Amino acid sequence: MQSILESLGIGAVNPGGFGGTWGGSGKAQVVVSPINGETLATVTNVTPAEFDAILAKSHAAFASWKLVPAPKRGEVVKAIGDELRRQKAALAELVTLEMGKTLREGLGEVQEMIDICDFAVGLSRQLYGLTMPSERRQHRLQEQWHPLGVVGVITAFNFPVAVWSWNTAIALVCGDTVLWKPSSKTPLTAIACTKIAEKVLRDFGYDPAICSLAIGRGSDIGDLINTDPRVALVSYTGSVPGGRHVGKLVQERFGRHILELGGNGAVIVSEKGDLEIALRAIYFGAIGTSGQRCTSTRRVIVHRSLHATFLERLEALYARTPIGDPRQNEILMGPLVDQGAVATMEAAIATIKAQGGRIVCGGQRLDLPGGCYISPCIADVAGDLPMVQEETFAPVLYVQAYDSFEEAIALQNGVPQGLSSAIITNDQRESELFLSAAGSDCGIANVNTGTSGAEIGGAFGGEKETGGGRESGSDAWKAYMRRQTSAINFSGGLELAQGITLEL
Ligand code: UN1
Numbered sequence: 001m002q003s004i005l006e007s008l009g010i011g012a013v014n015p016g017g018f019g020g021t022w023g024g025s026g027k028a029q030v031v032v033s034p035i036n037g038e039t040l041a042t043v044t045n046v047t048p049a050e051f052d053a054i055l056a057k058s059h060a061a062f063a064s065w066k067l068v069p070a071p072k073r074g075e076v077v078k079a080i081g082d083e084l085r086r087q088k089a090a091l092a093e094l095v096t097l098e099m100g101k102t103l104r105e106g107l108g109e110v111q112e113m114i115d116i117c118d119f120a121v122g123l124s125r126q127l128y129g130l131t132m133p134s135e136r137r138q139h140r141l142q143e144q145w146h147p148l149g150v151v152g153v154i155t156a157f158n159f160p161v162a163v164w165s166w167n168t169a170i171a172l173v174c175g176d177t178v179l180w181k182p183s184s185k186t187p188l189t190a191i192a193c194t195k196i197a198e199k200v201l202r203d204f205g206y207d208p209a210i211c212s213l214a215i216g217r218g219s220d221i222g223d224l225i226n227t228d229p230r231v232a233l234v235s236y237t238g239s240v241p242g243g244r245h246v247g248k249l250v251q252e253r254f255g256r257h258i259l260e261l262g263g264n265g266a267v268i269v270s271e272k273g274d275l276e277i278a279l280r281a282i283y284f285g286a287i288g289t290s291g292q293r294c295t296s297t298r299r300v301i302v303h304r305s306l307h308a309t310f311l312e313r314l315e316a317l318y319a320r321t322p323i324g325d326p327r328q329n330e331i332l333m334g335p336l337v338d339q340g341a342v343a344t345m346e347a348a349i350a351t352i353k354a355q356g357g358r359i360v361c362g363g364q365r366l367d368l369p370g371g372c373y374i375s376p377c378i379a380d381v382a383g384d385l386p387m388v389q390e391e392t393f394a395p396v397l398y399v400q401a402y403d404s405f406e407e408a409i410a411l412q413n414g415v416p417q418g419l420s421s422a423i424i425t426n427d428q429r430e431s432e433l434f435l436s437a438a439g440s441d442c443g444i445a446n447v448n449t450g451t452s453g454a455e456i457g458g459a460f461g462g463e464k465e466t467g468g469g470r471e472s473g474s475d476a477w478k479a480y481m482r483r484q485t486s487a488i489n490f491s492g493g494l495e496l497a498q499g500i501t502l503e504l
Helices: 002-007 048-065 070-099 103-123 162-173 187-204 218-227 240-252 275-291 304-319 339-354 405-413 428-435 476-480
Strands: 013-015 028-032 039-044 131-133 139-147 150-154 177-181 211-214 231-237 256-260 265-269 297-303 358-361 377-380 396-402 420-424 444-447 481-489
Touching (some): 028 187, 039 187, 048 211, 070 103, 070 187, 103 162, 150 162, 150 218, 162 476, 177 218, 218 231, 231 240, 275 304, 297 304, 297 405, 304 396, 339 377, 428 444
Parallel strands (some): 013 039, 150 231, 265 420, 297 396, 377 396, 420 444
Antiparallel strands (some): 028 039, 131 139
16 A cells, blocks of 8 residues: 555645645645545645635646647647556555545546546647638638636545546646645545646646645635636536535636536336346446446336346345455445445435335445445335435435336436436337437436446536536537637728628
8 A cells, every 4th residue: 555655656744735836734634545444644735825826826827828739738638648557557546545446446537537638639639619601791700719717626536536637638738727626535646646747747847837736625725716716617526515506606706617516327227128238237337436426326217017027136236246345356346435425325225214215125334444334225116205306425226117118208307417317228219219309308318338437538417406517528628718709801891790881
């Protein structure tokens, strides 16, 4: 463990602020691993005054970074990707140590970082603007995309490095600087990533404050990001109440925001689908990352004719789930992030029972060091069970039966969140309906694969209480730039638009 921390530049005590230099004289926080309760390291938070200085550096760095040609900015992102390739194993292990996901998922998370760097390098030569015909003679209309400013990136514990990279790789090629406030539960991975970016920026001779860091509580450092007009865009990943708060503060000052909030992923299992695919996709979607992805599968809407068989088969899979130290290869489910998360899951199960749901299995604490292990739970429930409307960030899976396809779609859409959804069917009419305007209302709608594991090439985000933001691939980059529309007159005279005449 020590050698991994050292190889990533993590010491016994680590300052939690970076704006070209490292510092942080605020409250000290001891970081423990949910794997076994062992101490990993100490981090000192930044004070509000230190935050102000970091933001000033990030803002100043923008003035020169925005002038670097985009393909040259892409070279920096390429080098960050190369460094991530070199450090992949160590960084993945630190992710596992700090938040408890299995090592194979930690490796997948770092791969996602590498992939978005590759995507962004290509993008650095493709920040296309449009030209359009002008209604006026000898005029041209065009759009250009310009760098926006400082991007405040506020991330959650569950993808402690990938979400930063989705935002940072794109923001950097767009000519923005990044100021990152990670979850207080995962400060070490944030320090490790910032050190990687720092090294690359220094090697190129650029201002390292282009990738800044401010570790502290959401209620102080987060709100300083939300309220400061020097932060042009706030990209927030977190809970629905958190996003409601961020959205209000940022909107109040007419800043921009990308909100990526709660999910309540459902899989519809049609009687015309492949049950083996359904079981594998749902099992991984529900227990992967111990049910702590925003794309986790939380609901199964299964055709009544398959309901009993499906439940029996899934329960058998759950019963033999290898739970334990997530660094071991045979383990499929590690701990939850902390003891509070275990208590939340237990409280949810009690509420499900009180509301009339039947607990099929799970919810038992495991007597392992650290106290963060609990068996994954399946609850067989009626369509209108109130708890189904809520996202419990833990491995609790609701199974509901449906009779008609329309009813399945109505159940799928009948929750406040709108991130991820899937259907398992071999009936083309059903899958096309599911993907049509009459189908899933989510930002992600998959066919014959699960709700999680979105690829970086697509835009990532969702509707309704998920917040509406999009990050990562496709044309999500447009949110990180400002659009400028120009009319250019080469006629030698002045013709007004909309046919207005001017006699002088
Ligand atoms: C998240 O849970 O916040 O689609 C992100 C997935 C991952 C990202 C999840 N690629 O499951």
